[in-house]
Amino acid sequence: MAQDVYHHTYANGLTLLAERMEHVRSAALNFLVPAGCVYDPPKQLGVASVLSDMITRGAGERDSRELSLALDSLGLDRDETVGSMHMRFWGATLSRNLPAALEIYADILRKPHLPEDELPAVKALSIQDILGLEDEPRQKVLIELRKLHYPPPLGNDRRGTPETIEALHGKDVRAHYKKLFQPKDTILSVAGNVEWAPLKDLVGQLFGDWQGSGAPPLDIGKSKPQTAHMEKETTQTQIGIAYPSVPIGHADYYSALGAVNVLSGGMSARLFTEVREKRGLCYAVWASYQTFKDRASVICYAGTTNERAQETFDVTLGELKRLQEGIEQEEVERVQAGLKSSLIMQEESTSARAGSLASDWYYLGRVRTFDEIQSAINGLTPRGIADHVRRVPPRDFSIVTLGPKALQLPV
Amino acid sequence: MSFQKQTLPNGLTIIGETSPSARSVALGFFVRTGSRDETPEVSGVTHFLEHMVFKGTPRRTALDVNRDFDRIGANYNAFTSEENTVFYAAVLPEYLPQAVDIIADILRPSLREDDFEMEKNVIIEEIGMYEDQPTWSAYDNAKKLYFADHNIGNSILGTADSIRALKRDQMYDYFERRYVAPNVTVAAAGNYEWSRLIELVQAKCGGWNRGHVGRYGLQETRGSGKFEVMTKAKVTQEHVYLIAPAPSANSPLRHAADTLAMIVGDDSGSRLYWSLVDPGLADSADMSFHEYEGAGAFYTSFSSEPGQAEENLTIIHDVLSSVQREGVTEAELQQAKSKIGSRVVRGSERPMGRMQALGMAWTYLGQYRSVDDELKAFDAVTLDSIREVLDRYPLDRVTTLALGPLETLPPPGADDEE
Numbered sequence: 001m002a003q004d005v006y007h008h009t010y011a012n013g014l015t016l017l018a019e020r021m022e023h024v025r026s027a028a029l030n031f032l033v034p035a036g037c038v039y040d041p042p043k044q045l046g047v048a049s050v051l052s053d054m055i056t057r058g059a060g061e062r063d064s065r066e067l068s069l070a071l072d073s074l075g076l077d078r079d080e081t082v083g084s085m086h087m088r089f090w091g092a093t094l095s096r097n098l099p100a101a102l103e104i105y106a107d108i109l110r111k112p113h114l115p116e117d118e119l120p121a122v123k124a125l126s127i128q129d130i131l132g133l134e135d136e137p138r139q140k141v142l143i144e145l146r147k148l149h150y151p152p153p154l155g156n157d158r159r160g161t162p163e164t165i166e167a168l169h170g171k172d173v174r175a176h177y178k179k180l181f182q183p184k185d186t187i188l189s190v191a192g193n194v195e196w197a198p199l200k201d202l203v204g205q206l207f208g209d210w211q212g213s214g215a216p217p218l219d220i221g222k223s224k225p226q227t228a229h230m231e232k233e234t235t236q237t238q239i240g241i242a243y244p245s246v247p248i249g250h251a252d253y254y255s256a257l258g259a260v261n262v263l264s265g266g267m268s269a270r271l272f273t274e275v276r277e278k279r280g281l282c283y284a285v286w287a288s289y290q291t292f293k294d295r296a297s298v299i300c301y302a303g304t305t306n307e308r309a310q311e312t313f314d315v316t317l318g319e320l321k322r323l324q325e326g327i328e329q330e331e332v333e334r335v336q337a338g339l340k341s342s343l344i345m346q347e348e349s350t351s352a353r354a355g356s357l358a359s360d361w362y363y364l365g366r367v368r369t370f371d372e373i374q375s376a377i378n379g380l381t382p383r384g385i386a387d388h389v390r391r392v393p394p395r396d397f398s399i400v401t402l403g404p405k406a407l408q409l410p411v
Numbered sequence: 412m413s414f415q416k417q418t419l420p421n422g423l424t425i426i427g428e429t430s431p432s433a434r435s436v437a438l439g440f441f442v443r444t445g446s447r448d449e450t451p452e453v454s455g456v457t458h459f460l461e462h463m464v465f466k467g468t469p470r471r472t473a474l475d476v477n478r479d480f481d482r483i484g485a486n487y488n489a490f491t492s493e494e495n496t497v498f499y500a501a502v503l504p505e506y507l508p509q510a511v512d513i514i515a516d517i518l519r520p521s522l523r524e525d526d527f528e529m530e531k532n533v534i535i536e537e538i539g540m541y542e543d544q545p546t547w548s549a550y551d552n553a554k555k556l557y558f559a560d561h562n563i564g565n566s567i568l569g570t571a572d573s574i575r576a577l578k579r580d581q582m583y584d585y586f587e588r589r590y591v592a593p594n595v596t597v598a599a600a601g602n603y604e605w606s607r608l609i610e611l612v613q614a615k616c617g618g619w620n621r622g623h624v625g626r627y628g629l630q631e632t633r634g635s636g637k638f639e640v641m642t643k644a645k646v647t648q649e650h651v652y653l654i655a656p657a658p659s660a661n662s663p664l665r666h667a668a669d670t671l672a673m674i675v676g677d678d679s680g681s682r683l684y685w686s687l688v689d690p691g692l693a694d695s696a697d698m699s700f701h702e703y704e705g706a707g708a709f710y711t712s713f714s715s716e717p718g719q720a721e722e723n724l725t726i727i728h729d730v731l732s733s734v735q736r737e738g739v740t741e742a743e744l745q746q747a748k749s750k751i752g753s754r755v756v757r758g759s760e761r762p763m764g765r766m767q768a769l770g771m772a773w774t775y776l777g778q779y780r781s782v783d784d785e786l787k788a789f790d791a792v793t794l795d796s797i798r799e800v801l802d803r804y805p806l807d808r809v810t811t812l813a814l815g816p817l818e819t820l821p822p823p824g825a826d827d828e829e
Binding site: 022023024025026064065068069071072073074075076077078092093094097120121122123124125128129131132134135136137138232233234235236265266267268269272273276277279280281282283284303304305308330333334337338339340341342344345347348349350 | 482691
């Protein structure tokens with residue numbers, strides 16, 4: 001499939017990526033700034049989240065309300081989220097409003113006011129975000145799983161803790177901004193009805209003189225399997241399981257993706273079939289693949305009534321282990337059909353494309369073509385996936401459960 | 412973009428918009444039946460039937476259904492609301508025949524007894540999952556409280572007891588009455604050939620039974636007006652819903668109502684945002700317009716630390732009554748229009764989004780609404796039409812439900828209410 005993809009890295013290290021999609025009227029933009037929660041100092045966990053809220057409360061010539069009004073008037077839907085590695089600024093609107101939106105983002109990224117008098121409100125919101133998690137058991141179990149499965153700071157939850165949030169001062173937030181907001185390794189991706197040459201010029205004007213030397217190096221230890229139970233009087237028991245896989249860019253990457261999709265790539269995949277369809281044990285059960293540059297994991301989730309939690313856990317874990325016993329041709333064909341159709345349908349969404357451009361650039365330093373991904377999907381075989389599962393078998397499980405009673409875990 | 416429509420001799424309607432530049436085609440079967448069409452003894456049957464539809468036919472076992480969808484890489488699912496049950500799939504254009512074949516086939520399900528009993532477990536798990544989510548519980552209970560005298564208040568999921576008590580033959584009877592051809596609309600959007608779609612649907616659905624399907628209780632309501640506190644000691648935050656009357660899905664005022672909800676309670680730049688979220692008083696606060704056949708409602712909600720709930724409730728009352736008294740400003744209206752315009756355009760760019768909009772417009776209005784029709788209708792909203800919404804559907808006439816650790820919560824301004 002013909003794609004119109006462009007990239008340019010400016011002298012200061014900022015990379016601009018773009019994909020022209022002629023059949024749409026909108027455009028999506030996506031900034032990845034290397035300021036994720038892994039960079040939160042241990043005594044200031046949650047500072048990136050606080051910064052991500054403060055940063056839109058006034059920038060450049062506009063105060064908080066003027067900024068919000070300016071973005072709304074462009075019809076921009078947006079959000080600012082803190083991931084492990086990046087702070088992400090996403091926005092989407094009609095493509096004719098994109099240049100004006102980029103001008104405002106240049107202010108937000110480069111000239112935020114970070115008003116001291118708004119800090120108490122932002123801290124109050126951050127603390128409520130932490131408290132609110134107690135009312136979201138599904139999210140809670142996955143966050144705790146992550147903390148346990150990855151070493152700090154990789155397992156950090158972006159929310160921090162009530163204590164670290166309470167202790168933050170305006171100067172901490174400003175220092176954090178100053179340290180991490182700079183052009184080197186920042187990625188801006190745009191997808192939609194856009195023209196490359198004027199876009200490249202505009203971004204050059206807005207960000208070309210931005211200076212800074214890049215995020216500090218990270219020291220992340222090794223992951224090791226651990227288990228935990230969180231006691232809570234709930235109707236359902238929540239189960240989270242994680243185990244190591246291979247990261248994107250690894251020779252086994254597509255086979256690893258194939259294996260996860262054999263488990264959870266559709267309603268006929270193994271987990272849904274065995275746990276829900278055949279046994280009626282739960283409503284939600286799934287596995288997904290999560291990658292970083294140097295490591296990756298498979299994350300599994302099931303939520304089930306307390307009385308059936310042990311059986312749900314046993315059947316789920318059994319299915320993970322059963323991958324090693326072989327994979328059928330039919331299963332691989334279904335996985336291929338699912339992956340190919342998502343790949344093609346992604347071309348209909350400006351947000352999905354903007355996201356993919358940026359993540360490819362971050363992980364691989366290039367944007368994979370449609371044909372490259374399609375041919376890798378076509379190349380999947382039962383043998384190839386099975387060989388991968390034998391090389392990197394599901395084991396060294398980290399397990400977190402949440403509910404009234406702990407489960408019996410394998411020794 | 413071109414629109415087409417055809418009704419088969421048995422009364423099934425097919426509508427579609429083709430867009431040759433799309434990479435996929437989205438297909439939806441809209442059955443006009445939902446929880447409001449249930450009697451109390453079969454509470455939850457519509458949603459349970461939606462699950463059973465995936466459990467197979469004389470030609471397919473449950474596993475075959477899932478495998479056949481996955482073989483064509485379909486992005487598929489179904490949902491049940493108060494008044495619609497929708498089965499849908501997006502596929503690459505070459506798989507349209509298979510997609511029609513599977514959905515049309517499963518919509519004549521076997522409802523096998525052993526599948527029926529097994530699936531009860533899954534439904535009860537789904538009920539349990541929602542019970543553990545206070546935000547959802549607060550919404551569901553508030554809806555029930557507001558629509559106390561109205562069938563829109565019927566629970567979509569039912570209860571664990573109503574599901575356990577349900578018999579296969581009761582479901583079959585409901586199916587026979589509600590899933591007849593004239594009560595189904597097939598909507599398609601994206602890259603496909605219209606004449607081919609008609610042939611496929613005619614071949615698979617032409618033999619479906621006719622029948623007349625009613626819907627009762629289409630009157631408007633102003634809600635019970637009650638104020639209720641549900642104490643849940645294990646919940647951390649207080650989750651509060653306030654529901655007020657609004658125009659229905661068939662009302663010409665619906666675009667003005669949608670715009671008003673955005674001005675008052677969108678998640679950025681709205682009155683509630685500046686009053687509650689920006690100052691850190693509530694972790695979320697919003698208002699949305701829900702439209703149903705014959706009735707509508709504005710749902711306003713917030714969640715916050717329990718100790719802050721009383722003050723927040725007073726603030727929300729002040730916001731709602733000031734909007735009721737003074738309306739909104741021209742600047743707010745223009746800002747909302749920019750946001751809505753962009754959302755309408757973006758929502759229509761993918762066949763899946765477009766198909767849903769087409770199907771819903773047809774189900775409620777019996778009309779084709781192009782993207783430009785919708786944009787024009789939003790553009791035509793004025794301060795006067797918003798005033799008319801407020802005059803006919805007072806925003807400050809609320810039914811309130813709080814769910815969380817609080818044992819009591821005083822209704823704000825109790826002494827100045829009528």
